[in-house]
Amino acid sequence: MNSNPSGMGDQDTLSQWMSSFVGLSSVFAAVGLLGQAYLGSSIKLLIMGSIVEAGRRMYQWLSVRLRFQYSISAQFDEGDPAYEWIVLFLTQENVWRRSRDFTVTATNSRRKWSVQTWMDPRINGNAEYVPKYQTPQLFRWRGHWVEIQRSKDGETRRSPFGFFPAVTSIYVTIYTLDMKQLSALVEDARSRYVEVNKPNVVIHLADSPQYGPSMVWTNVKRKVRRPLNSVILQDGVVDTLVRDAQDFLATEDWYVEAGIPHRRGYLLHGPPGTGKTSTIFALAGALNLEIYSLSLASSFVDDSFLQRAASSIPRHALFLIEDIDCAFPASRDDEEEEYMQRLLSGASTHGMDGSKKSNVGEPKVTLSGLLNVIDGVGSEEGKLFFATTNYIDRLDPALLRPGRIDTKIPYELSTVQQARALFMRFFPESRFPEFVESSSAAPFLVPVDEATPEPKPNQTLAELADAFAAAIPTGEFSTAELQSYLQSHKTDPAAATAGASAWVQDIRDERRAREEREEERRRKLRARREAIGGEVGGRSTETVQRTEKAGGKEKEQRKTVAEAVQTETEGEDSPKQGSGSETASEFSSYADGALPAEEATRAIE
Numbered sequence: 001m002n003s004n005p006s007g008m009g010d011q012d013t014l015s016q017w018m019s020s021f022v023g024l025s026s027v028f029a030a031v032g033l034l035g036q037a038y039l040g041s042s043i044k045l046l047i048m049g050s051i052v053e054a055g056r057r058m059y060q061w062l063s064v065r066l067r068f069q070y071s072i073s074a075q076f077d078e079g080d081p082a083y084e085w086i087v088l089f090l091t092q093e094n095v096w097r098r099s100r101d102f103t104v105t106a107t108n109s110r111r112k113w114s115v116q117t118w119m120d121p122r123i124n125g126n127a128e129y130v131p132k133y134q135t136p137q138l139f140r141w142r143g144h145w146v147e148i149q150r151s152k153d154g155e156t157r158r159s160p161f162g163f164f165p166a167v168t169s170i171y172v173t174i175y176t177l178d179m180k181q182l183s184a185l186v187e188d189a190r191s192r193y194v195e196v197n198k199p200n201v202v203i204h205l206a207d208s209p210q211y212g213p214s215m216v217w218t219n220v221k222r223k224v225r226r227p228l229n230s231v232i233l234q235d236g237v238v239d240t241l242v243r244d245a246q247d248f249l250a251t252e253d254w255y256v257e258a259g260i261p262h263r264r265g266y267l268l269h270g271p272p273g274t275g276k277t278s279t280i281f282a283l284a285g286a287l288n289l290e291i292y293s294l295s296l297a298s299s300f301v302d303d304s305f306l307q308r309a310a311s312s313i314p315r316h317a318l319f320l321i322e323d324i325d326c327a328f329p330a331s332r333d334d335e336e337e338e339y340m341q342r343l344l345s346g347a348s349t350h351g352m353d354g355s356k357k358s359n360v361g362e363p364k365v366t367l368s369g370l371l372n373v374i375d376g377v378g379s380e381e382g383k384l385f386f387a388t389t390n391y392i393d394r395l396d397p398a399l400l401r402p403g404r405i406d407t408k409i410p411y412e413l414s415t416v417q418q419a420r421a422l423f424m425r426f427f428p429e430s431r432f433p434e435f436v437e438s439s440s441a442a443p444f445l446v447p448v449d450e451a452t453p454e455p456k457p458n459q460t461l462a463e464l465a466d467a468f469a470a471a472i473p474t475g476e477f478s479t480a481e482l483q484s485y486l487q488s489h490k491t492d493p494a495a496a497t498a499g500a501s502a503w504v505q506d507i508r509d510e511r512r513a514r515e516e517r518e519e520e521r522r523r524k525l526r527a528r529r530e531a532i533g534g535e536v537g538g539r540s541t542e543t544v545q546r547t548e549k550a551g552g553k554e555k556e557q558r559k560t561v562a563e564a565v566q567t568e569t570e571g572e573d574s575p576k577q578g579s580g581s582e583t584a585s586e587f588s589s590y591a592d593g594a595l596p597a598e599e600a601t602r603a604i605e
């Protein structure tokens with residue numbers, strides 16, 4: 001009766017086992033299938049990836065070669081004149097219009113490559129928007145695709161002279177087989193630049209070498225052109241100068257044939273404010289020349305800078321050196337006084353070549369360095385060279401010989417004729433029609449003085465100009481001073497004439513007072529100098545005797561000088577805070593051997 005439950009149970013177990021085996025094996029089968037599928041996909045992916053990568057590389061390889069074959073590339077570096085052309089070209093072509101990332105600066109006369117972000121005419125653009133976009137931009141120019149890319153901002157570059165910010169560069173690629181297209185693009189850019197700048201004179205200023213030593217003309221300014229007749233000089237001076245410069249530019253072939261270097265030098269000399277710089281600006285405007293200007297007084301200008309600056313000026317430009325006397329020592333008297341004055345006020349007196357200079361920031365240009373860029377092996381041809389100075393007597397005769405300076409133009413303080421001409425320029429008849437008709441029969445030639453402050457009624461502008469000129473003594477005032485006075489009456493010519501005599505008197509009084517102050521200052525300076533000299537002389541004699549035994553004579557002498565000045569300056573109520581200690585510290589540096597013995601010796605003497 002045993003119902004054989006165990007038999008039943010075995011069957012169940014078996015079937016359960018079987019079913020779990022079937023389940024497991026199907027899982028294995030599924031996993032296996034999946035694995036196969038995965039492997040297959042991976043392989044497929046691998047193959048596909050390899051094909052894509054190979055294609056990409058092939059494309060790159062091809063594009064580099066095709067690009068090389070079918071495109072022309074050029075690089076434009078900031079600081080080079082061609083960079084200015086390409087910047088304007090890109091601005092006009094509106095290449096950067098998709099930029100969304102800008103550097104914004106207030107508009108000034110310094111050129112930046114910027115884009116116009118406004119269309120509303122009420123916005124007149126007081127700020128400049130310089131795109132920071134560095135991704136390549138494509139545009140069409142004369143049927144060709146052109147690609148533009150800008151180098152990244154903020155990169156630094158290592159040079160033998162140290163680290164400098166990398167100069168901004170623009171890379172232009174034209175997709176064409178025709179090599180002429182690059183020249184055509186550059187010429188297009190240049191002519192647009194010339195056209196846009198017609199109303200201006202472009203002035204390139206030498207800047208401290210912020211992008212490295214090779215970048216000299218990094219500061220570009222524009223000035224509205226000045227008409228030649230706005231510069232009021234003696235009759236014929238401006239015309240002769242313009243003719244001479246035009247003749248020079250037009251006769252390059254003749255120079256070559258005659259074996260004469262194609263360069264011409266002009267020196268404009270005279271008191272400040274008499275129109276030297278104005279003449280050069282007006283001339284450059286009339287002859288369509290760009291000015292490359294540097295001052296020898298700039299602290300960063302030395303012989304090597306001057307050489308690099310001169311050699312990077314393009315042909316048919318005007319090279320201007322302002323204050324050329326800075327390369328020459330002043331007379332001994334001037335220098336001594338300047339030296340003592342600066343010494344006592346605590347300023348440094350050390351200059352170029354170990355010679356005394358009025359301050360450390362003075363130029364380090366030597367005469368030979370200067371002559372080399374004017375007509376030596378380092379000089380460049382095809383440009384007009386201009387120099388200005390207030391002190392022609394300080395210039396070395398070697399500089400003034402023909403071939404270096406071919407024409408010297410003297411500038412003087414204003415004459416009666418210049419004063420009159422200036423008045424007429426300030427008050428043209430077109431602006432003051434009410435002064436055109438005169439009721440008086442005779443011209444009004446009597447100076448207006450305090451006794452007759454009011455001009456006669458119904459005077460014409462010519463009569464007022466005569467009266468004004470008669471009130472201005474010849475050779476006493478610079479044109480700049482007269483201009484400044486007339487500016488204060490620019491809407492009222494009658495008042496300008498009426499106040500002229502009083503103004504002359506005011507300026508004379510002011511000058512007299514200044515001269516008195518100056519004389520007093522010199523007197524004090526002499527007294528202090530003598531006091532220092534006496535003190536130092538006495539001590540130095542003792543010191544020499546002492547140190548003859550002990551050796552180290554020079555060092556002891558220097559110490560004595562330092563002590564003497566220390567004593568001298570301590571007890572004084574110094575005009576400038578701290579000047580005493582700074583002066584003493586200057587002398588201490590002699591003692592430390594930081595400054596040459598010659599300076600200490602001079603002080604002892």
Ligand SMILES: Nc1ncnc2c1ncn2[C@@H]1O[C@H](COP(=O)(O)OP(=O)(O)OP(=O)(O)O)[C@@H](O)[C@H]1O
Nearest residue numbers: 230231232233271272273274275276277278479480
């Ligand atoms: N002869 C002149 N004719 C017209 N304007 C003049 C003349 N002289 C000076 N000025 C005016 O005076 C100002 C200074 O002139 P400018 O800079 O040309 O003088 P400068 O002789 O070069 O002086 P510096 O020797 O100090 O450089 C300018 O605004 C200019 O317009």
